[in-house]
Amino acid sequence: MFVAPMYRPPMPVASITTSTVTANGVDFGLLEAGTGPLALCLHGFPDTAQTWRHLLPRLADAGFHAVAPFMRGYAPTSVPPDGRYQTAALSTDANALHDVLGGDPGAVIIGHDWGAMATWGAANAEPQRWSKVVGLAVPPGSAMGTAFVTNLEQVQRSWYMFFFQHFLADLVVPANDFAFISMLWAQWSPGYAAADDVALVRAALHDPANLAAALGYYRATLGDGYQDPELATIQAGVGEMPSQPTLYLHGADDGCVGSEVAEAARATAPANVTVEIVAGAGHFLQLERPDFVNDRIVGFLTSPPG
Numbered sequence: 001m002f003v004a005p006m007y008r009p010p011m012p013v014a015s016i017t018t019s020t021v022t023a024n025g026v027d028f029g030l031l032e033a034g035t036g037p038l039a040l041c042l043h044g045f046p047d048t049a050q051t052w053r054h055l056l057p058r059l060a061d062a063g064f065h066a067v068a069p070f071m072r073g074y075a076p077t078s079v080p081p082d083g084r085y086q087t088a089a090l091s092t093d094a095n096a097l098h099d100v101l102g103g104d105p106g107a108v109i110i111g112h113d114w115g116a117m118a119t120w121g122a123a124n125a126e127p128q129r130w131s132k133v134v135g136l137a138v139p140p141g142s143a144m145g146t147a148f149v150t151n152l153e154q155v156q157r158s159w160y161m162f163f164f165q166h167f168l169a170d171l172v173v174p175a176n177d178f179a180f181i182s183m184l185w186a187q188w189s190p191g192y193a194a195a196d197d198v199a200l201v202r203a204a205l206h207d208p209a210n211l212a213a214a215l216g217y218y219r220a221t222l223g224d225g226y227q228d229p230e231l232a233t234i235q236a237g238v239g240e241m242p243s244q245p246t247l248y249l250h251g252a253d254d255g256c257v258g259s260e261v262a263e264a265a266r267a268t269a270p271a272n273v274t275v276e277i278v279a280g281a282g283h284f285l286q287l288e289r290p291d292f293v294n295d296r297i298v299g300f301l302t303s304p305p306g
Contacts, residue, residue: 016056020076024089024096029076031068034060037106037131039301040097041068042090044113044137045214046181047284048074048200051112054290055297062298064108067101069093071115073213074204085216087238088231090114091121098129108301110134112286113256114217117238123246124237131305133246134297137283138257139265140248140273141241147261154258160184164215165223174211178202188256189282197287246273247300249293251281274300 015033033056041052049068059066070077109130111119116135123133147154173180185194205211219225250262266275281288
């Protein structure tokens with residue numbers, strides 16, 4: 001059953017509509033704009049589908065059917081009955097949405113944060129579905145995993161991931177009107193006025209079941225969260241570079257994943273993967289510098305192959 005968001009600011013462009021679909025056993029709430037080949041946009045934590053509010057109209061104007069789902073467990077999307085929150089489950093969600101939304105070989109996929117990891121997994125698991133791939137804020141390949149064991153500054157930035165393994169997180173994160181979430185946005189994107197975005201996160205995670213789902217992503221990655229053995233092959237693909245033409249964008253001032261991690265990904269990227277550092281932006285670069293980021297994404301997606 002869908003839970004109505006507690007807070008919904010006005011859409012900046014009237015062409016964005018809302019709808020619901022069922023895919024991979026989950027009822028997804030969607031934001032949509034335009035018609036044409038599918039452009040699937042996946043959000044991360046602590047965020048919502050509204051993170052793509054600037055990009056969706058631009059994609060629609062460029063001839064795409066732009067769709068941003070609220071990820072599994074984030075209201076108004078349902079809490080998945082299968083209890084799967086590993087990244088491979090997010091990747092299978094993306095590929096299932098491709099089916100339900102009438103995707104074709106011209107479809108493209110775009111992801112930020114957890115959505116980026118889901119994008120890498122989806123693109124590697126079923127490359128025939130996605131003609132081009134875009135990721136933001138969590139780089140493709142092995143750079144992120146390597147940073148956890150070789151880069152103490154990144155380990156320090158990622159402290160919250162380890163905190164989320166403890167039951168206290170279920171109490172601390174929602175306390176004082178989700179002050180924890182406001183703190184993360186301030187640390188990850190210094191100087192960005194995130195009040196409206198944080199209000200949307202409160203709405204999506206207000207119910208304890210939704211918050212447990214969002215924390216479940218981390219517990220399935222670093223803790224004792226459920227790992228479906230049938231998804232092991234797809235899970236392995238999350239850590240691989242896509243084979244499609246791929247654009248990766250990273251904020252120079254990202255307080256969540258240091259730009260040096262993106263530089264490490266650049267050093268090992270094959271010719272089909274372009275890595276760019278965006279000056280004057282932190283973790284939520286699609287909101288901090290929307291014109292620049294959207295110009296870069298739309299230009300990449302509409303450019304001829306090769």
